[in-house]
Amino acid sequence: xxxxxxxxxxxxxxxxxxxxxxxxxxxxxxxxxxxxxxxxxxxxxxxxxxxxxxxxxxxxxxxxxxxxxxxxxxxxxxxxxxxxxxxxxxxxxxxxxxxxxxxxxxxxxxxxxxxxxxxxxxxxxxxxxxxxxxxxxxxxxxxxxxxxxxxxxxxxxxxxxxxxxxxxxxxxxxxxxxxxxxxxxxxxxxxxxxxxxxxxxxxxxxxxxxxxxxxxxxxxxxxxxxxxxxxxxxxxxxxxxxxxxxxxxxxxxxxxxxxxxxxxxxxxxxxxxxxxxxxxxxxxxxxxxxxxxxxxxxxxxxxxxxxxxxxxxxxxxxxxxxxxxxxxxxxxxxxxxxxxxxxxxxxxxxxxxxxxxxx
Numbered sequence: 001x002x003x004x005x006x007x008x009x010x011x012x013x014x015x016x017x018x019x020x021x022x023x024x025x026x027x028x029x030x031x032x033x034x035x036x037x038x039x040x041x042x043x044x045x046x047x048x049x050x051x052x053x054x055x056x057x058x059x060x061x062x063x064x065x066x067x068x069x070x071x072x073x074x075x076x077x078x079x080x081x082x083x084x085x086x087x088x089x090x091x092x093x094x095x096x097x098x099x100x101x102x103x104x105x106x107x108x109x110x111x112x113x114x115x116x117x118x119x120x121x122x123x124x125x126x127x128x129x130x131x132x133x134x135x136x137x138x139x140x141x142x143x144x145x146x147x148x149x150x151x152x153x154x155x156x157x158x159x160x161x162x163x164x165x166x167x168x169x170x171x172x173x174x175x176x177x178x179x180x181x182x183x184x185x186x187x188x189x190x191x192x193x194x195x196x197x198x199x200x201x202x203x204x205x206x207x208x209x210x211x212x213x214x215x216x217x218x219x220x221x222x223x224x225x226x227x228x229x230x231x232x233x234x235x236x237x238x239x240x241x242x243x244x245x246x247x248x249x250x251x252x253x254x255x256x257x258x259x260x261x262x263x264x265x266x267x268x269x270x271x272x273x274x275x276x277x278x279x280x281x282x283x284x285x286x287x288x289x290x291x292x293x294x295x296x297x298x299x300x301x302x303x304x305x306x307x308x309x310x311x312x313x314x315x316x317x318x319x320x321x322x323x324x325x326x327x328x329x330x331x332x333x334x335x336x337x338x339x340x341x342x343x344x345x346x347x348x349x350x351x352x353x354x355x356x357x358x359x
Contacts (some may be wrong), residue, residue, distance in 0.1 A: 004024040005263075011260060011262075012260055015260065016181045018184075025262065025263065025264060028261070028262065031285060036227070038165070039233070039234075040246070040247060041158070041245065042158075043247065048317050051146075051317060064138065067134065068106060071131055075105075078124050079097050080097065082123055084122075105128075109132060151313075160250045162194065166194065175212070175221065176202065176205070176223065176224040176225060177206075205223075227252065228293060234299065260272070
């Protein structure tokens with residue numbers, strides 16, 4: 001009002017360039033361009049309990065399992081119906097003519113252990129040879145991918161753009177300041193279905209309270225604001241808690257031009273615009289932004305290092321293999337218990353049978 005009434009010569013502050021005020025005031029050339037970004041919870045490292053299954057997708061594991069279930073009966077049937085063993089009269093009740101032996105051979109070959117005996121017939125040898133080629137490719141691929149997963153930590157994927165935010169609306173809420181220009185823009189953009197959905201499901205905050213910060217930290221809420229404002233908020237939270245709990249989204253959107261304000265028809269507008277242009281060209285404004293905006297700190301460096309550096313493998317990385325070992329030991333204990341029970345049942349049954357005495 002003071003500027004439009006010409007009671008103030010120049011409003012030397014960063015005002016957002018809005019078209020609805022152009023008929024009462026003049027905006028200078030843009031001092032800076034300010035984008036909006038998301039403030040989200042810092043990506044957390046995912047659990048490594050099932051890390052040993054990560055190198056392959058569930059569909060790949062399913063195909064490997066189906067291959068095992070198909071190969072075992074195929075190997076057994078080929079040995080049972082092959083005339084080779086009848087022709088040379090070498091058919092026996094052990095070896096690959098026993099189904100359980102086929103099971104353990106295929107399983108051992110998958111672990112690159114093999115077995116002490118190979119088929120005599122060419123049909124069985126072809127199946128075994130093909131299975132070993134299959135195992136070679138699978139094991140080599142698995143080992144290479146497992147090294148990559150052990151070397152680089154798996155991080156939770158944060159929401160970085162509007163499309164991802166709308167896709168995750170079932171688990172995330174979002175909000176912004178009710179005094180922001182973006183709030184007004186979305187309110188007037190009801191023709192765009194995406195922007196309308198973003199506005200209809202949005203919460204408005206008069207201030208960033210501790211409860212809002214706690215919701216963002218928990219990963220259930222996303223706060224949308226100007227990037228510079230969020231940088232100051234990040235700095236404040238880091239100084240308060242000395243921990244890096246937040247990060248900014250990668251995508252910048254809804255850029256706003258920030259300008260100073262003069263009265264309509266001011267004769268000084270060309271002079272001020274010319275000087276602003278000169279300050280841009282010599283880098284003064286860029287230098288001032290670097291000097292007075294929050295500096296890169298521990299949180300920034302940790303964010304970069306988590307994405308691009310390796311780490312030493314620890315017990316947390318290997319816990320899944322210990323779980324497999326424990327499950328195997330439990331399965332072995334159950335198996336031997338069943339064997340004992342069957343043995344005791346057979347012995348007791350034999351004792352109840354009266355055998356004829358022969359001298």
